[in-house]
Amino acid sequence: MTVETYNIKGEKTGTAELPEGIFGTKWNAALINQIYTGEMSNRRRPWAHTKTRGEVRGGGKKPWRQKGTGRARHGSTRSPLWSGGGVSHGPRNERSYAVKINKKMRRAALFSLLSKKLKDKELVVLDKFEISLPKTREIFSIFQNLRGNAGIYNIGIKGGRSLAALPKNDAVRRSIKNLPYVSCIEPRNLNVAELLNNKYLVMDMDSIAELKTVYKTKK
Numbered sequence: 001m002t003v004e005t006y007n008i009k010g011e012k013t014g015t016a017e018l019p020e021g022i023f024g025t026k027w028n029a030a031l032i033n034q035i036y037t038g039e040m041s042n043r044r045r046p047w048a049h050t051k052t053r054g055e056v057r058g059g060g061k062k063p064w065r066q067k068g069t070g071r072a073r074h075g076s077t078r079s080p081l082w083s084g085g086g087v088s089h090g091p092r093n094e095r096s097y098a099v100k101i102n103k104k105m106r107r108a109a110l111f112s113l114l115s116k117k118l119k120d121k122e123l124v125v126l127d128k129f130e131i132s133l134p135k136t137r138e139i140f141s142i143f144q145n146l147r148g149n150a151g152i153y154n155i156g157i158k159g160g161r162s163l164a165a166l167p168k169n170d171a172v173r174r175s176i177k178n179l180p181y182v183s184c185i186e187p188r189n190l191n192v193a194e195l196l197n198n199k200y201l202v203m204d205m206d207s208i209a210e211l212k213t214v215y216k217t218k219k
Contacts, residue, residue, distance in 0.1 A: 002016065005125045006125070006150050010149030021111070023118045025108070027115070034109075039191060059079075106192070117201050122201060123200075124203070129172070134174055161181045163197075163198035165201060
């Protein structure tokens with residue numbers, strides 16, 4: 001399985017051989033939907049939090065005596081019945097939305113989505129993704145060349161949100177950070193959610209080698 005490769009100037013440099021086990025699997029929409037839902041649930045944090053009557057400040061004194069006033073009995077002004085009191089059955093930040101995702105299912109969904117990216121020509125492979133200076137303009141220039149010289153529609157700008165899966169490089173990561181439609185991730189951390197949230201996947205030969213090492217794929 002081969003794919004065309006480009007340099008940072010957007011010029012074709014030849015072809016690269018991709019591992020069949022990663023980029024040659026069948027499309028499985030149901031599995032990808034299941035894994036995406038699970039990954040988003042695992043990212044969810046329960047920010048909403050209400051206080052019970054035991055957490056609200058005040059209310060230590062009994063409002064009035066138990067008998068003889070003609071009014072209802074109350075022991076605290078912080079009861080859920082009172083304005084300013086605690087909340088009954090409200091949202092709590094102890095709740096967990098985490099779900100278990102099987103390792104084999106996650107891997108199968110990732111391979112299926114990578115194969116779809118290749119089939120739809122949304123996988124862009126560079127021979128070497130490198131910059132001379134840790135500057136955002138260097139990264140912007142690379143994507144500009146891919147749009148202009150390589151003819152890849154809107155890559156790196158609005159309508160062509162891109163994910164650069166590159167080996168760990170702090171200079172590249174910091175430079176990409178300022179581009180609103182480009183994000184960066186290490187190949188070993190690729191996941192279904194990030195791939196679905198970005199139209200294009202940009203890799204280089206080192207990235208593909210890292211994928212083969214992580215997933216122990218020879219072919």
